[in-house]
Amino acid sequence: MTKQTKVSYLDESGKLSASCKHKISDAELIKGYKTMLTTRQVDDRMITLQRQGTISFAMSSYGEEGCVVASAAALELGDWLFPQYREDGCMFWRGYTIEQYVHHMFCNAKDPILGRQMPNHFGSRELNVVTVSSPLATQIPQAAGSAYAMKIQGEKTCALCYFGEGTTSKGDFHVGLNFAALKKAPVIFFCRNNGFAISTRVEDQFASKGIASKGKAYGIESIQVDGNDYFAVHEVVTKAKEKCLAGKGPILIEAVTYRLGAHSTSDDPTAYRDDAEVEKWKKRDPVLRLKRYLESKKLWDEKKEKSHLSKVKKEIDLAIEAAKGTPGPALETIVKDVYFEVPESLQKQYEELATFFPEG
Ligand SMILES: Cc1ncc(C[n+]2csc(CCOP(=O)(O)OP(=O)(O)O)c2C)c(N)n1
Structure with a gap:
């Protein structure tokens, strides 16, 4: 097998390789950086809220904000996103x-x-983001099918489907890739290879070398990219969309990154990995790398950072207060929005259920 080259431009000190010919405006880069910071801060607070018993569950994209935000930033609002769960940055x-x-x-x-x-x-x-489903990989054939529909309807849009490397072991991954390749559907399969499927390391998940080789098996152009490099991810997704819209079919992108946090609030990663490994990856943090680049271009400084963090903190505080004062969804929402009209049989069940909840 030929060696896979990984697209990478931005080093750990924030120095950008001269070979990177990006066209991202300063304003857009700053928006990207702020979005990554916001994502990290919101995730952090949600974990604290769960620990306090206020919410039931939380997951964080700590360490993976770069590949999520840069990939979303390379597309337009008309393109559809199919997230897995660790992609709040795209929202x-x-x-x-x-x-x-x-x-x-x-x-x-x-x-x-x-x-x-x-x-x-x-x-x-409103934002063309399909709701995350708990069963892994279901979004993959959905994205392939939706993209094929876009093609048939002559739309100039594509679908971007996110998933972790663990999810490539599900049957739906193979079904989705095969269908998309055959139909030349305009879909970008975006794998965040963050090293783990909960506690299972990549080496214990599959024998192939990474994910990119799996796409090739289906006749899909596959690229490996440094997932902690905003510029590299932005470039490969931009090019992938161009290819999709030229009718040349799907692309598989493997963004090599690392899950710095726990899998979820139900997980304790100290049980299966060393701090030293985490510390090594913290040096490759996508947020730090972009920050250093922006600082070197005089586009960002500590004053701006502090002001952004304090604005976001206030927004989170207010949002938490508002959420604490908001009741749960009305009982009737349990039967709404699936059918145009609630079917009689469901209506009957709802009425029976409602007798147990006189408050609604
Ligand atoms: C069909 C199915 N099997 C198992 C699970 C339980 N589960 C939830 S997340 C997860 C790990 C997924 O790992 P990966 O795709 O690498 O994504 P990451 O969490 O690392 O971002 C598993 C096994 C599930 N939700 N659905």
């Missing part, structure tokens, strides 16, 4: 507010998906 990039996110984490009446999913299983019809 913030698209304009999902902190308040909406916190309501979602509380699964209350103001949660845009009305508490019908677990926390961290966000989605937004």
Whole structure:
């Protein structure tokens, strides 16, 4: 097998290789950086809230904010996103507010998906982000099919489907890739290879070398990229979309990154990995790398950082207060939005259920 080269431009000191010919404006880069910072801060607070017993569950994208935000930033709002769960950064990039996110984490009446999913299983019809599903990999054939529909309808859009490397062991991964390749569907399969499927290391998940080789087996162009390098990820996704829209079919991107945090609030990673490994990856932190670059270009400094962090903290504080004062979704939402009209049989069940909840 030929050696896979990994696209990478930004080093740990924030120095950008001269070979990087990006066209990202300063304003957009700053927006990207702020979105990464916001994501990290919100994730952190949600974990604290769970620890305090206020919400039931939380997951964080700590260490993976770079590949999530840069990939979303390389697309347009008309392109559809199919997240797995560790991609709240793409929501913030698209304009999902902190308040909406916190309501979602509380699964209350103001949660845009009305508490019908677990926390961290966000989605937004307005933002063209398909709601996260708990069963892994279901989003992969969905993205392939949706992209094929875009192609048939002659739309100039693509689908971006996120998943972790562990999810490539599910049958749906193979079904989705095969279908998309055959139909030349405009879908970008974006794998965050963060080293772990909960406590299982990559070496114990599959015998192939990384993920990119799996795409090649289906006749899909596959690229490995430094997932902690904002510029590299932005470039490969931009090019992938161009290829998709030229009718040349899907692409598989393997973003090599590292999950710095726990899998979720139900996990304790100290049981299966050393601090030394985590510390090594902290030096490759995507947030730090972009920060150093922006500072070297005089686009960012400590004053701006402090001011952004304090603005976000205030927003989170207000959002938490608002969420605490918001009731759970109304009981009737349990039968709404699936059928155009609630079918008689379901209505009967709902009425029976309602007798147990006179308050609604
Ligand atoms: C079909 C299915 N099997 C198992 C699980 C339990 N589960 C939830 S997350 C996860 C690990 C997924 O790892 P990966 O795809 O690498 O994503 P990461 O969490 O590392 O971002 C597992 C096994 C599930 N939700 N669905």
